[in-house]
Amino acid sequence: MKIETAILKNVEKLPKSVKQAVLDYTEFLVNRYNEETPQIEKPTKRGGLGIWKGKIWMADDFDSQ
DSSP, X not given: XXXXXXXXXXXXXXXXXXXXXXXXXXXXXXXXXHHOOOOXXXXXXXXXXXXXTTTOOOOTTTTOO
16 A cells, blocks of 8 residues: 555544644645755864964963872
């Protein structure tokens, strides 16, 4: 059985008020997935280890106990 057929059979069993809610929800889903484009965004390039070397001053006894 196709999924569309199964969905329609189940919807036919519902009261009218619930059918309206199902319609509203399916319209929401259609709009949501039509607006989203499956484009993969490239992450911004981040610096590697040591990018702040020589740019930040820290006291010699910063981490002494």
